[in-house]
Amino acid sequence: MHIINTITDLHTARTALRGRIALVPTMGNLHAGHLSLVEKARASADHVIVTIFVNPLQFGPQEDFNAYPRTLAQDCAQLERTQTDIVFAPSVHELYPQGMNHITRVLVPQLSDILCGAVRAGHFSGVATIVLRLFNLIRADCAIFGEKDFQQLLIIRRMVADLFVPIEIIGMPTQRDNDGLALSSRNQYLSSAERRVAPTLYYVLNVIKERLEADPTCDIPLLETWAAQQLCEVGFNMPDYITIRDAHTLDTPHAAQPDWVVLAAARLGAARLIDNQRIHIPHAAA
Ligand code: PAF
Numbered sequence: 001m002h003i004i005n006t007i008t009d010l011h012t013a014r015t016a017l018r019g020r021i022a023l024v025p026t027m028g029n030l031h032a033g034h035l036s037l038v039e040k041a042r043a044s045a046d047h048v049i050v051t052i053f054v055n056p057l058q059f060g061p062q063e064d065f066n067a068y069p070r071t072l073a074q075d076c077a078q079l080e081r082t083q084t085d086i087v088f089a090p091s092v093h094e095l096y097p098q099g100m101n102h103i104t105r106v107l108v109p110q111l112s113d114i115l116c117g118a119v120r121a122g123h124f125s126g127v128a129t130i131v132l133r134l135f136n137l138i139r140a141d142c143a144i145f146g147e148k149d150f151q152q153l154l155i156i157r158r159m160v161a162d163l164f165v166p167i168e169i170i171g172m173p174t175q176r177d178n179d180g181l182a183l184s185s186r187n188q189y190l191s192s193a194e195r196r197v198a199p200t201l202y203y204v205l206n207v208i209k210e211r212l213e214a215d216p217t218c219d220i221p222l223l224e225t226w227a228a229q230q231l232c233e234v235g236f237n238m239p240d241y242i243t244i245r246d247a248h249t250l251d252t253p254h255a256a257q258p259d260w261v262v263l264a265a266a267r268l269g270a271a272r273l274i275d276n277q278r279i280h281i282p283h284a285a286a
Pocket residue numbers: 025026027053055058127130131149152
């Protein structure tokens with residue numbers, strides 16, 4: 001496995017690879033969720049490239065860019081066991097040598113302005129910009145992303161479609177702890193008491209899923225309010241959102257389009273947790 005820090009070395013190593021290439025973009029601090037993406041990459045291609053880069057462009061001024069866990073040595077030790085070919089772990093200066101103020105940015109309108117985008121101004125433009133830069137640098141055939149970041153995945157798919165980027169985007173199911181909490185690097189911001197109540201998020205999303213799949217005509221705003229109350233009762237702040245949407249557009253869902261998703265983001269102590277559950281409206285209701 002080559003661990004590479006510069007674009008020049010990346011070009012040399014990339015040029016030597018033959019066959020299909022799969023890319024797994026990450027911000028490091030790898031857990032079993034990331035490793036499932038790498039496993040999928042390995043099954044989808046001849047070579048696997050993992051990027052590790054905590055991208056300052058996607059963090060707001062009050063967010064956790066400085067505190068974000070950086071564990072490169074452990075990450076590389078884990079990747080060594082997955083037959084990853086290349087780890088690309090550049091510095092901020094390597095990827096943004098001119099700084100970030102005047103660079104070309106990618107903006108995926110509408111999808112980037114709602115839900116997480118409404119509370120994290122500029123976040124998704126920062127994500128789309130770094131992801132396109134990585135796509136252009138690495139020229140992979142496919143890239144693997146987790147469905148936990150559901151809105152991010154839709155935005156990347158839209159960017160790739162709109163800009164005719166020649167890459168296949170593969171989404172992978174969310175990996176969870178035994179009690180249902182979605183794996184996330186930010187879970188380590190939870191105290192042990194908060195960690196015990198954190199799976200309530202998964203629980204309420206599942207209740208909503210079950211209720212809507214049993215009766216798609218039930219009162220959606222009432223369900224959303226109930227879920228927010230449940231979270232507040234166990235110690236979450238009032239959620240940034242807990243909302244049921246069309247899984248393709250993130251618009252208000254309609255019975256005629258049976259793929260829905262319930263998405264939530266809520267703070268628990270120092271951690272902002274996000275999660276989602278897909279909802280399949282029975283055919284008879286459509
Ligand atoms: O999901 C993430 O870890 C990041 O948003 C990504 C896609 C690696 C871009 O920095």
